[in-house]
Amino acid sequence: MTAPAIELKGISKAFGPVQANKDISISVMPGTIHGIIGENGAGKSTLMSILYGFYKADKGDIFISGRKTDIPDSQAAIAAGIGMVFQHFKLVENFTVLENIILGAEDGWSLSTSLTKARKSLVDLAAEYELNVDPDALIEEIGVGMQQRVEILKALYRQAEILILDEPTGVLTPAEADQLFRILGRLREEGKTIILITHKLREIMEITDTVSVMRRGEMTATVKTAQTNPEQLAELMVGRKVLLRVDKDPATPGDVVLDIQNLRVVDEQGVERLKGINLQVRAGEVVGIAGVAGNGQSELLEVLGGYADGSGTVSVNGAPIDLTGKLSDGKSRRKRGIAHVPEDRQREGLIMDYMAWENTAFGYHDEPAYASGILMNNAAIKQDTIEKMERFDVRPPDPKLAAKNFSGGNQQKIVLAREIERNPDLLLIGQPTRGVDIGAIEFIHQQIVALRDQGKAILLVSVELEEILALSDRVAVMFDGHIMGERLPDETDEKELGLLMAGVGA
Amino acid sequence: MDVMPKWAEVVLVPLISLLLAAIISCLVILAIGEDPVAAVKLMVSGALGSTYGWGYTLYYATNFMFTGLAVAVAFHARLFNIGGEGQAMLGGLGVALACLYIPWPHWSFALLGAAVMAGAFGAVWAAVPAYLQAKRGSHIVITTIMFNFIAAALLNYMLVNQLRPKGSMDPASARFSETVHLPSLHEILAPIGINFSKAAPANISLIVAILACLALWVLIWRTKLGYEIRAYGHSESAAKYAGISPVKITMIAMIISGALAGMMAINNVMGEAERLVLNSTEGAGFIGIAVALMGRSHPVGVFIAAILFGFLYQGGAELALWTSIPRELIVVIQALVILFTGALDNMVRMPLERIFLALRRRDV
Amino acid sequence: EPALIFDLGGKFDKSFNEAAFNGAQRWAEETGGTFREIELQSEAQREQALRRFAEAGANPIVTMGFGMADPLSTVAPDYPDTKFAVVDVSWIKGDNIRQVSFAEHEGSYLVGMMAAMASKSGTVGFIGGMDVPLIRHFGCGYAQGVKAVNPDATVIANMTGTTPAAWNDPVKGSELTKAQISQGADVVFAAAGGTGVGVLQTAADENILSIGVDSNQNHLHPGKVLTSMMKRVDVAVYNAMKAGEDLETGSVIQLGLAEDGVGAAFDENNAALVSDEMKAAVEEARKKIIAGDITVASYYENDSCPALTF
Amino acid sequence: MDFLTLLQVFDSSVRLAVPLLLACLAGLFSERAGIFDIGLEGKMLAAAFMSAAIAAITGNVWIGLLAGIGASMVLSVVHGLASITFRGNQLISGVAINFLAAGLTVLIAQAWFKQGGRTPSLIGGGRFEPITLPFAETLSGVPVFGPIYAELISGHSILVYVAFAAVPFTWWLLFRTRFGLRLRAVGENPAAVDTAGVSVVGLRYAAVAICGILCGIAGAYLSTALQAGFVKDMSAGRGFIALAALIFAKWRPWYALYATLLFGLFQALELRPDLIETVIGIKVQGQLLGALPYIMTVVILAGFVGKAIPPRAGGEPYVKER
């Protein structure tokens, strides 16, 4: 019998008072794909980071191909044939793809020699695994999907035999995800071992051979994928039964709330990002915008949210809003009854160093409920936060904890609670469940539907087609700054939408 | 989630750091052949042992409170204002003009008027770099450094060519009139039966500085503006999302900062010298950076750090008076205090955290 | 026990304060006495030091620099039994204050004459430290001396800066010297504290003549320093200390050429540079100034200079 | 304004620019690696003192130079300990280093030489002498190029040539070698470097050490090449101007050269009010003249230089676990 490619025994790790991993043991056979699932903060990333030498375990042993291996740093991990694609990519933004790939794995002191050599092997790797990237593009100028390819190429360039991927599909379109899985399948055929962390049970079922479930720092179960089902996994993960579908009644759309006519946006580099958008959202309906990231969805949300300038006409409840100038900022938008859950909660939606209660007022901090005169009414905000945290089941329900100390799912709940509870006429919502675990997704989806049922207009942007189809009453597909077409979810499928997203058909 | 109890973080860490700085300072004193024990005694008794000592300690501390607060408020908006020195110089000019050319009926009006002038002059000197940063992207660190030099030249011109009374070779303005004399702590405390040293320069500006600490605390932690300033300082992208204007915050934060730095002048120019001298700021603007950093940009921290530096200044003066210890030694001691309490604090914190963690584990 | 309060530049500024220190030191060596001293670090310490020394019974208290004028006039009345002396001040009042001021313009006039006579190019330089009236006063006398010898001579005057750093920037002093050389100057007079170190050095390196200030700096670069404008602060301090508690106060002591309070330095280090003719001319001018036949305009009195604009 | 005068002004610019340039490159290495350094001033001062002191004692300027670099390195290590090992505040550490150098140099100078915080004047081998480049004499007759070569290019001390050579070398090291790639990366995203299997701490210490070497040369240049000895506070704010130049140069080596030369030129022009007068036709008032370099800097900054984006991880200690 062959030795496991990886065997972890009794791994424990504490961050100060937080016990992130408790006595974890796991073994992964070579040539398999092993899935790891678990709630936000369960300790998945920590465990994998230990295997990759990013963190040092407090206790426990690591065996690679049956041999006990010390992994004090990432260099040792790389030497042991391990590669890792982190949840938050570890790329140097203003370096080129090629530079990122060779960083730390150069050949000799001369950069040009290393680059020349890497360029050659990159061509080979790209051909072999269909991982095409422009080696001279800057990281900050390519999309997240591309960035992920770079991370994978980095691992392959270092000849990794064991590849760890932490939530790789969180940022990918379905097409990109499919391609990623093809590549993973390919690698498996070559005998490489893959560990895949994900929140998406569909992916687990689709591609993994075995799956482990983590909860609160412990490994609660390891099962063969073939012998389980999503419902069981979800229950193992969250500790209760989870509804994996969105339950909603048909919409009863009312008046037009948001009316967009010929909206154009030109970015700072002078590139036209929105090329004449026409779209309407009515009261009591969810309009989903599908599209591959980078086709103008972000700009659409930004201009509607008031932090990018645009031209054209946008009316809310029949009256136009300013698209440039002083009255085109977040504050003015909120006054017009527009609430906005931004795509990137950490960069935009939250001040990561603010405590939860401070974030609860963010953007609404000068409204009478939270402020009188020049002063903030902190007591009222705190009280409100406690209530919101309870209603939205934010864990831990501690208003004084800084936003950065909540898990991604709970951060998202804080943003949602803030925006939804304002009872807006129009809710803009981008990537509501990115990186969020199943339990939280279920909750977030329920909140969105509930808001719709109160007769509010909702504009949803997501790269998750599944989410778009599940939540939307109408789907618009964006491609290259245009709306390629609108469909009713019942009358379309992922295939047709996928084609529209690629700019094919109309 | 904190590893250490709050009292350890707030009291123990700085105290141990201070102790380390003191030990190294003693070693330096030993190395130059002086008696460290006597030196420390002299410093403590000279700075804190009498109302006289306190009077000087508090006088210096008042200066540092103003400049420290100035740096701190800008820090909250993630703006590094190195221009406190120049802004304080301009504030001095404002005070001098107010005191020399306006016939104030009473010192209280004069204080108010001078404070407004000082603040306005300092604010203008900060507003230009702020505007250039907000609108033109000129790095505020460079522009404020440059404005310090420009302020020095301007002040030199004003004193040497304009304000200097005829016949005086001292590049300083005329003495202000008696009516604008600010009450010293002696005069303030005498009615309530406290006998405070008459000679010490601490004056009512101290109370203004303490009020400024309070006001800044309210501003930063209790007002909408403070909330926006901090939000912008933490994340510009999030601030934009919330509709907080970067231009507005940059301008306002720097104007407040410049005004605070400028207001230092009511202490040193109006309260102490009672005239404007060329070198009136004496680097207090730069000390303000250290004070703000050590005080972690919190008004209470700034207050404490300012007193600490006031102590070092006055203690150092006593050393200079009664020993032959060169004044550079005091600079070295200051450096060590800044280094250990401000930059090497983790050297103390890390082991302490480990101890507290171990203690906690045992309790559980 | 007497006390000595140095100005902000510190005891070792290589000119003014250092001269005071040397005077005090000489007194201490001759009499075996001791004195208290303090190097001020801030403006607020001026008054503090005065009071503390007075309270501790120091007498007389000798203080340095125009910056002491104002604090002294406030403090002195509070200690009528203490005698104070202040150097470089002449315009305040006080029965227990002796004010000592130097006729720097007269001494500068003499070195200016020498500069003009030694100059082959007809262009001479003046490098001041921080731009304050005192330094302009030096420069003004110097320029008048130059013009007296050679009315067509050019005087190039530069100040090092507007902040106290100007007293300690020998690098800039050096560059100023080079700049003046390239404008044709072949004698430069440095009245710039520590900055002057750079001026004299560069002048020596570039083979032109320099003029030192305050104390006799001829020895710094023998054969390269034309002369030094001596300002006998050391004598003033020495005399004050020597007089002790009997110090005569209530008066302004003017130390000019007559009193040998200022003058050009002649010693073996510059003997080769000074011609007899030069010496004679200087001596004659000295006498005339003492006699009142020549008046050297004072920048102090006029706030402007007939021979130089600043 | 004749050609020769122009050359003389440029010559002066070069001398004034060189300490700025060295300090600016020093800061460039440090800040490119993510360690902000406002302690350039202090390091320069310490090096100026130590090199002059040791050169005075040994009579050998090269030993002095080494000692100066050593002194600057000691402060670099302090900065490294504070900001890398103990993840302290880099700005505070820099401020402390400036104070420390200002105090210690005078204290030690006084203890060693008893000359009031100065070193004795350096003579003979204790100084870097100007070097006349080959053919400077012969070529000086050639029109245009001759004077440029003889006046401007030739006749500086060796350290000037070192400083200018340091510019292409820095560029080469940063952009053409493995070390440079890693160094730049660690200032942008230390986590990327860490996960690529390279030591963040090691790289940052290396950068801080190079910073120490360059500041050391800058200081030695002040006291042993431009001057013949140490005077207290003789760095006179040049470290801060270098910092401004660094931002001006947007953390790039060639731009650093241009920025410091420009600052040098401003400073050189300030020394020549006569030229300014002939060019603009009016006599510039004295204090205004002194402020001119700084006003010009602000004008240029506001008018022509866009936003400068510092290395992204700059100023932040690399903390993996809290």
Ligand SMILES: Nc1ncnc2c1ncn2[C@@H]1O[C@H](COP(=O)(O)OP(=O)(O)OP(=O)(O)O)[C@@H](O)[C@H]1O
């Ligand atoms: N660097 C760190 N320092 C301190 N605590 C940390 C650190 N990283 C993670 N933690 C804590 O360790 C616990 C486990 O975190 P981890 O990132 O491993 O969870 P996860 O399962 O990957 O969650 P998610 O699904 O959100 O990615 C969390 O409680 C988290 O707060």
Ligand SMILES: Nc1ncnc2c1ncn2[C@@H]1O[C@H](COP(=O)(O)OP(=O)(O)OP(=O)(O)O)[C@@H](O)[C@H]1O
């Ligand atoms: N250095 C850290 N110190 C403390 N907590 C940390 C640290 N790094 C991460 N965490 C916490 O660990 C948990 C998981 O973090 P991780 O980096 O895996 O992703 P995340 O913050 O949950 O983001 P996402 O929503 O993309 O999953 C969160 O609670 C996060 O706040």
Ligand SMILES: [Mg+2]
């Ligand atoms: Mg994770």
Ligand SMILES: [Mg+2]
């Ligand atoms: Mg996560």
